[in-house]
Amino acid sequence: MNDVLATDEDGLIRLQKLLAQSGVASRRKCEELMLAGEVEVDGEVVTRLGTKVDPRVAVIRVSGQRLPPISDHVYLVLNKPRGVVSTMSDPEGRRTLTDVLQEVRPSADSSERLFHVGRLDTDTSGLLLLTNDGDFAHKMAHPSYEVDKTYVAEVDGEVTKHTSETLLGGVELDDGPVAVTRVRIIAATRQKSIVELVIHEGRNRIVRRLLAQVGHPVRKLTRTELGPVDLGQLKSGQLRDLTLDELGALLDSVRM
Incomplete structure (x- = not known):
């Protein structure tokens, strides 16, 4: 996720504020969730309001659901069209993932340096993840995690x-x-x-x-x-962000 949060000089933020700014619920509702024992940080239930956490590394769960850490990383779902090669560039001049991205995100920051997580055959269509998070991409592609x-x-x-x-x-x-x-x-x-x-x-x-x-x-x-991500109504060539629930579940599946 690439939200910008107002942290203190130590890079910490109040937990209920982080939950609210991450879209979990209103600040008051997030406080109620904490008091009800529904919020865990690094495996420990946190009920004390005002508890501060590092949003970049804390493993937070709300009612059992993983809340991804705040970062500058981008996580996208693409419905790859048939005939597109699963590379960002191609010396043979074939249509690539970069070509598709430029069509659907013409104003995107070119410094993102997105790359694909795994690959699909040129003549296979469907769900392909794109990210600039190298660790995530490596683990998702590793056979030991069996997604x-x-x-x-x-x-x-x-x-x-x-x-x-x-x-x-x-x-x-x-x-x-x-x-x-x-x-x-x-x-x-x-x-x-x-x-x-x-x-x-x-x-x-x-x-x-x-x-x-x-x-x-x-x-x-x-x-x-x-894994937990499905194409849904995403049409061929279209793109969307991973939801918080999807990203959280994927991070859990590769033990990040």
């Missing part, structure tokens, strides 16, 4: 219950086994099917290779969710 990724795929042929069970049980690929954590058949005919898959793997073209391996080459692929 769930949800895809909707249109494939050749009829996906059956047996195929779903195979996907859940695990499939051997050239670079090792892979299994989905959830699969849902949205529609199925002899000619084509639409399926939703949840997977935490991040290997190159993993969903396409997985579905091809079980006999259903992908016609069209969209990532619809990443």
Whole structure:
């Protein structure tokens, strides 16, 4: 978050003021939440009004929900259009994420130096995070944190219950086994099917290779969710900020 807060000379701010300025509730309501034991700082319940915290590093929860620290970092959700390469520049002159950003944020500060969190294939559309927070991007992309990724795929042929069970049980690929954590058949005919898959793997073209391996080459692929973040009504090429709840949940998922 990039809000500017009035802190004291030690960089501290009263907790109820921080909560109010972060959009949790009015100052009075935030005080009521503190008195009711609904606010934690670094794992400890804080009920004393006037308690000061460092908004840059304090881990704050309100009714169990993480409140992200105040920083100059930017966290964005992009619905990447199909045909856009997941890079900020391209020597071959293909349409890049920078091109999309310039279309939707023409007046943005060029010094932000945004970069993508992970990547999507050029011919895959959907949810992609953009940020200038290097630590966050690195942890989100690290396989040890296993953040769930949800895809909707249109494939050749009829996906059956047996195929779903195979996907859940695990499939051997050239670079090792892979299994989905959830699969849902949205529609199925002899000619084509639409399926939703949840997977935490991040290997190159993993969903396409997985579905091809079980006999259903992908016609069209969209990532619809990443952990607690979903596309919702965000149209292709559109951009929005992560909400406080989304960012807080993602920070928790990568233990930041």
